[in-house]
Amino acid sequence: MPYDGKPNSSTPDIGARLRELDRTGELSLPPPGAGSTGIRHAALFGFGREDLSLARLAEAHTDALAILVEAGKVVPVGQLYGVWALDGPKSRLTIKRMPGGKIRMSGTKKYCSGAQLLDAALVSAHAADCASTDSGT
DSSP states (O other): OOOOSOOOSSSOOHHHHHHHHHHTTTTOOOOTTSSOHHHHHHHHHHHHHHOHHHHHHHHHHHHHHHHHHHTTOOOOTTOOEEEEOOOBTTBEEEEEEOGGGOEEEEEEOOOOTTGGGOSEEEEOOBOSSOSOOOOOO
């Protein structure tokens, strides 16, 4: 049975715990490649000892923040992010530039476990007709 983000007798409330970690600054990890890999991995290991689903979402959140910062984007405080980049025959998003500069995304991105617990996500998408896929995130 897939986890729906709601607590019950055998499933912790992963979303609430993730938000608590964010509020307390425990998700403020050194970015990948900054020379503090041991600190980053120790924190993720600790989350995993608590709950593997929590660790998966914590890693995705901290990876997304690192990607946004590296891209020069402003990261909103208190927002939880995820990253899903797996592509396959039945898991592919496409984007198309629409009149007025808007971008339309369509398709399916499979295996986005925990997405319903987050505020936003970075996903891979294919753009045949877009010179730039920066949506201003």
